[in-house]
Amino acid sequence: MNLSTFRSAAAHVAAAFCLFGAAAAPALAAPIKNIVLVHGAFVDGSGWRPVYDILEKDGYNVTLVQEPLTSFKDDVTATKRVLDSLDGPAVLVGHSYGGAIITEAGNDDHVKSLVYIAAHALDVGETEVSNGKKFPNSTKAVIRTPDNYLYLNPANYPADFAGDLPRAQAEFEAHAQMPTAASVFTAQIPDPAWKNKPVWYMVAKADKIINPDLERMYAGRAHAHTVEIDGASHSVYESHPKEVAALIEEAAQQSGQ
Template identity: 60%
Template sequence: MNLNPNRGIRTFAMLLILIMTIFVSELQAQVSPRVQNIVLVHGAFVDGSGWQQVYEILSKKGYKVSIAQPALTTFEGDVAAVKRVINLQDGPCILVGHSYGGAVITTAGNDSLVRGLVYIAAHAPDQGESEADNGKIFPAAYKSLIKGNDGWDYIDPKMFAADFSGDLPKSKADFMANSQTPTADVVFHAIIQNPAWKTKPVWYMVAKSDRIINPELERMYAKRANSKKIVEVEGASHSVYISHSKEVADLIISAADLSQKKGTK
């Protein structure tokens, strides 16, 4: 009987390649690819246009970026507005919230399409908490809030730049002051139920010169949520998502790259 040792080696090599192919395929099935969809959520007193620079940076890198426009009238309505945008996505998404938008994504982030949460100088209340009560524990530096008799809050335009946008050009801060969106005071008192950050991975950015949310409160939120990455931006105002758009975009990309398949911790 004539045995060909080369044939045996080739057969063994082919079997080895087949086994490795199956192993790699199974491994890839367990690890999600980079999330391509990003949903951005603005906070109180502003609208989604402030995300323009972040939008442009992410779009140029191939991400599909959507910007939600909560009306700032009721918390439930704002969550519903964000969920409508989430439901328009063609696959998993990263949900990003600034300021009060953090409270919104803390609830809306329970959607099964959301793979990760990114908080940009934002509130992240726990079960039974509200951002208004948390703000009393860590008082902020601002003195510009005007509470109207009709239940709507406003920031004094004369103090808007100092309190909200201290690191932006004066012309930009003045425009924001005079184009701001009054916000229903009731939204700040919404009690959070089932916070998404307890089951979804979190990334957090602290604005170190924030006068609207105490940076110590931001640090508490970031630590409590077991954030995968915490970025502190020196000299950043509450408008950090505008003044440091590149750093914000980089943090969002980190979330898109590292989010787990099922969005769990």
């Protein structure tokens, strides 16, 4: 075999290996583009606006759930209604009591990962009330109505729920609360989605509504990708939208299908 023939044969072999390698290499998963945001007790979805704006600007399709806070079943149903409307997979995000909702609704096939923002990630047999007794919070502001709904005393709301928000904003939110059925805080979840799906968690280190140590416990046992925010109140999703959006985008990028 002359030198020219040898070089030609070698080139063909190299090309064949390149083609084989390209065929054998797995395709990189595209990031998930659907994000569903679930609010917590006493508030509505409008508090997600700063996070929504960042995610939309970054090219995500963001939908907010406006759950009625009338019962745990109703709130899960409202969330699943949004999930059923989606074309493709989603990252499901919950704040506060919204974490309990996504722990149940997250079993939906659309959901590929869960993001908890200072939120409850309950296990079988647990309730928010029972966990709150093990890890007491710092507020005594809860008021019960005659028909068994709860809300926070507006005088205490700024310091207890929204200590790192501008005072005027916190006071407005204190008077725009959505009373929440007391029954939701004793809801139990038979099949927690965090046991089967990847989890991201944000701990608000100055939270007075959920004890930060309870948040750390939730994150640890779920083997969550965890970040902690210094000085963050329970309203961390409003006061630190860049960090919250970054955590959600990390989940979207790393759990693509």
